[in-house]
Amino acid sequence: xxxxxxxxxxxxxxxxxxxxxxxxxxxxxxxGHVGGAVWIPLGQLQTRLNEIPADREIxxxxxxxxxxxxxxxxxxxxxxxxxxxxxxxxxxxxxxxxGLPIES
Numbered sequence: 001x002x003x004x005x006x007x008x009x010x011x012x013x014x015x016x017x018x019x020x021x022x023x024x025x026x027x028x029x030x031x032g033h034v035g036g037a038v039w040i041p042l043g044q045l046q047t048r049l050n051e052i053p054a055d056r057e058i059x060x061x062x063x064x065x066x067x068x069x070x071x072x073x074x075x076x077x078x079x080x081x082x083x084x085x086x087x088x089x090x091x092x093x094x095x096x097x098x099g100l101p102i103e104s
Contacts, residue, residue, distance in 0.1 A: 026041070
C-alpha cells in the first residue's frame with residue numbers, strides 16, 4: 001500500500017521541495033485546487049510522466065484519494081518502488097474539511 005499524508009502536513013513537505021500532483025479532471029481543477037499543485041489528469045499521466053520530477057518527493061491528490069492512489073501506483077511502476085511517492089489522504093474533500101485554502 002502507498003504511504004499517505006494528511007492534508008494539513010502537505011504544506012511543510014512542499015516547503016521542503018515536494019511536488020504536489022493533482023490528477024483530477026479539468027472541471028474539478030477549475031472548481032478549485034491547491035496552490036502550487038501541478039495538474040495532470042489521471043488519464044494522461046502515463047504519457048506525461050516526463051513532467052514529474054524524478055529527484056523530489058511526489059504527493060498525489062484527487063477528489064477523495066482513490067484516483068491519486070492509482071496515480072501513485074502508475075508512478076511507482078514507471079520509476080520503481082524506491083521513489084518517494086505519497087498519496088494525500090481524503091483528497092481535496094479532506095483538504096477543504098480541514099479549512100485549508102483552495103484557489104480557483
